Amino acid sequence: MLYNPFASSSSDESPFSHPEALNEPEKLLAAYFSSSTVGLSILDSELRYLAINHTLAAMNGIPASEHIGKTVREVLGDFADEAEPRLRRILKTGEPANFEISSKLARREDVGHWILHYLPIHDENGVVSRICAVVVEITAQKEMEQSLRDVGGKLRKEMKRLQALLDVSGIIASNWNLQETFPQVSACIRQVLNHEYAGFEIHDPSTGLLVR
Numbered sequence: 001m002l003y004n005p006f007a008s009s010s011s012d013e014s015p016f017s018h019p020e021a022l023n024e025p026e027k028l029l030a031a032y033f034s035s036s037t038v039g040l041s042i043l044d045s046e047l048r049y050l051a052i053n054h055t056l057a058a059m060n061g062i063p064a065s066e067h068i069g070k071t072v073r074e075v076l077g078d079f080a081d082e083a084e085p086r087l088r089r090i091l092k093t094g095e096p097a098n099f100e101i102s103s104k105l106a107r108r109e110d111v112g113h114w115i116l117h118y119l120p121i122h123d124e125n126g127v128v129s130r131i132c133a134v135v136v137e138i139t140a141q142k143e144m145e146q147s148l149r150d151v152g153g154k155l156r157k158e159m160k161r162l163q164a165l166l167d168v169s170g171i172i173a174s175n176w177n178l179q180e181t182f183p184q185v186s187a188c189i190r191q192v193l194n195h196e197y198a199g200f201e202i203h204d205p206s207t208g209l210l211v212r
Contacts, residue, residue, distance in 0.1 A: 039135035042121070047072045047087055050130065059114070059137050061107025079103050086118055087131055094120050094128050102142070113142040164192045 039056025041049055049067040057064035060075060072087065073080035086097045097118040104111045114137050121130040167188045175181050201210040 037136065039133075039137070041067070041133045041135075043072065043087065043131045043133060045091055045129055047084065047131075049075065056133075056135055059112070059135060060105060076105060079105055083116075090118050090120050090131055091128050094122070096120060100138075110139075112137060112139045114138065161192050164188045 037055065039053060039059050041052040041056050044050050048069055048071050052064050052067045054064050057067060060067070062075060067075055071080075072083055076083065082101055082103060086099070089095070090097055098116070100113070100115050102111055102113045114135055116136075117134040119132040119134065120128040121132055123129040168185050171181050171184045171188070201212050203209075204211045
């Protein structure tokens with residue numbers, strides 16, 4: 001489930017915290033990404049938050065107002081180990097970065113999954129002075145994919161067991177000579193269970209006992 005502790009915020013509230021820190025192009029960018037499913041923030045050259053929308057603040061588990069003026073590391077903790085090198089590379093090269101990441105944030109109990117786009121913002125001299133971070137959380141999708149993989153794996157395992165059972169039944173029904181059928185039965189079982197030794201027991205109706 002998408003982590004959103006601030007989902008009860010009023011719809012009249014601005015979707016972006018500290019908008020006065022933005023220049024005109026950044027305001028247009030903020031308006032474009034005002035969607036409740038896309039996180040957006042603007043960082044300065046020291047990787048401090050100048051502005052952030054409430055969607056990204058909810059993903060981080062911290063109110064938007066508490067981001068302003070703080071660095072990525074102060075807000076995100078160990079997650080900055082992944083983010084900072086990419087952000088500093090953008091400041092140096094001016095090239096955007098796009099990547100997918102899985103990590104655990106300080107204010108989140110479980111590991112989350114995100115797609116991130118870091119976009120350089122140049123000043124009038126062409127120098128990268130700010131970075132726009134666009135974030136889409138895909139935790140729910142990842143959990144669904146894992147659930148489907150788990151179910152598929154269990155289904156394949158059960159189908160394999162069922163097929164082995166049918167094969168064993170067919171072998172025994174076609175030939176009651178245990179000396180001949182046992183190796184075939186053992187081979188079928190080996191396809192499902194890794195084993196070095198095998199045996200089976202048959203009910204003896206004359207004695208009521210199981211004969212090994």
